[in-house]
Amino acid sequence: ASLLTGILLGVETGIPADLMDDFSATGTTHIIAISGFNITIIAGIFAGLAQRLFGRRWAVWVAIAGVAVYTVFVGASAAVLRAALMGILYLWGRHLGRATFAPASLAAAAIGMTVLNPYTLWDVGFQLSFTATIGLVLYTGPLERIFERALARFTSAERAQKIVGLVNEALIVTLAAQITTTPIILHYFRLLSLVTLVTNFLILPAQPGVMIWGGVATLLGLVVRPLGRVVGWVAWVFLTYTIEVVRLTARVPFALVPVRMDAGMVWGYYLLLGGLTWYLAQPRERRRRLWISLSSRLETKVLVGASVILLVLAFFAWRGLPDGRLHVVFLDVGQGDAIFIQTPSGRQVLVDGGPSETVLLSQLGRQMPFWDRT
Template sequence: MILLHLGSAWLAGILLASLLHPPPGFLWLLTPLPLAVLLLWRRERRARLFAACALALLLGALRYDAAAIPRHFDEGHIAHYNDRGWVALRGVVVGEPDVRATYVNLRVAAEELEIEGREREVRGLVLVRAPRYPEYRYGDELRVEGLLTTPPEFEDFSYRDYLARRGIHSLLRRPRIALLARGRGNPFRAALLAFKRRAQATIARILPEPQASLLTGILLGVEGGIPADLMEDFNRTGTTHIIAISGFNISIISGLLSGLSARLFGRRRATPFALAGVVLYTILVGANAAVVRAAIMGCLYIIAAHYGRQTEALTSLAAAAVLMTALNPHVLWDVGFQLSFAATLGLVLYTPSIERCFQRALAGVLSPGAAEKIVGLLDEALIVTLAAQITTLPIIVYHFRRLSLVTLLTNLLILPAQPGVMAWGGAATVAGLLWQPLGRALGWVAWLFLTYTIRAVEVTAAVPRA
């Protein structure tokens, strides 16, 4: 539990620094105080814990200050030239293209800029909002012309801060683009994204729509192809979490990989292969904050199982949060991270209590054995959802101004089908990559689970005031 206290203090330091903006010099002056307490009262357990937490809080604040979002840029940064008219830049696509319904977002690392007839070397990321076609890929070198602007700030949302937390300070809409070269990205990542495109194309060939788009979202984290009306139904019913790659997906992947690796390589040698599989899957689906959190916890579980140790969920959650915010403290403001963290916290804190409440309620009308069986059946579909809703509901209402009245019913209906979606959908995709007729045959089984999920969501979304 010490890590839990230290992790909480670290996160509190980041949050307080974002609100109070203390001078870094003042924080450094305070740092010797907890160190002195650790040395002078090292035999006092409470004093040691208090001093260690104080030190963690100060370090968290210092980490936030070191990663503070800049507002002014030197002449070598691309953002220095925002809002200064027409520019032409040369750069490389450094992320997977984010495909939307009518456009695609390209994250371009700028290398050279031409403005007012002068060329200069620059650095920094630009978000280029390009047409859907022609298609561009990770590693493409592009010449992009257009108006370079500062991302806008709206009354209830700062798109500027949203992008800045991802290291992007410039936006270029309606560009003229020329492809200069291909293959300038990392070869390993390029190969992984090429495999992802093949898998996506395979799913499109073996399944009809909208089942193909839904499976692509659930397996590969690509949600852009899901029809807008169906996506709105998932939003109305509070079930978008089954589409977003999360702990549910990672737990299934880590379990499958652990079991398969143990059979192929033996229990002692299985761990490195299972860990590598989780890491590869995380990179494959985009490595957003929610996925990384789940992957870290999944890897800790695999390592603990290898050494025959039990994992403490709260400690693992704290470790994941500390590691992620140490790398990028701004992840604390990522909505996906907040929802993923809160949902996991709710499962850990409230699931046992809710299970006991259900058992006591059912024990009044049923035998203890029957009550336990029913609670076991309700566990994944209802109890886990209810526990997660307790901690995620405030975040959902705050960010999305939305409250679904049918979310418990919809989750009760669709969650039991999701392991079938993952297992049969994954098997059909792998089989389709090897031999398409086999993929289609297995795909029909996945189609049943996917169609049931879609129909259940559509029916409950049609309930008045859902």
């Protein structure tokens, strides 16, 4: 029941702590947070019911009203507002008979939210939601074509398209979102899930069943409780499957590994990703000319190589500079205590070291730059 409440309403307070840890370890906490997926389901339900009851003319207006009420009901966080605004813009465009341009809708939603509250830019939920949507918009289509071409080597093109259609939501969409959200996750949480693609592939197909049957059971339970309980058993099947898969994959060795990514690395990643995306978006002939132009000159090769080396050295030197904050880290050295302190000026202090020198050195190696072993 607590997980169903979390998926439907984004409320995490009743979910057991160990289950939340498993969701975090598998990179699947997004199914508990309200997102565009929830908004799509809500809009579809309201539009479908309104079209049957009032006709097609009123369906869009009822869907917009339903999305607005649902957004307020679940708390209207930054991620929910982004999803709701994009959903409303899509519905409005459909009402006007115009195709919506996803990047424009995303930009409009982001501008509207930051004008009302500039601090939204520093909200982690907004950053993850915004970058995930960018990933879906930019990379879902190209990834689909890559998968289709790869599968077409082993089967017919028609069958390859069908296979990609089956795994699109569970695998390709997840991968597209991971491309743009991983740096932010590593920056804030410093943990990388190695089983997230597999887990999402297994549980995402069950989530429409959770939302639809869970929502129907909740509404029926308000009117006829016994009938709501009967329908709730259908939702229970999907929920149980989700929980068992998450618990199983969370216990895979090295499912979650510590990885640090500071702000400079995040910006560098996005700059490289943006440049690569722009290059690959060019027509094939222009890409070929650009590549020949860059690779045919010896001076260019030397300059590029030297620039890369200097940038790498400058990056590591900059990363090693103190950030003006006090850092206190309690190291896991087994029995005993070990505390690593870095002062705002960059001085390092180790308090105690535990019983094992090998374990201590391993823990210190994770906290200090690779060239600093003083």
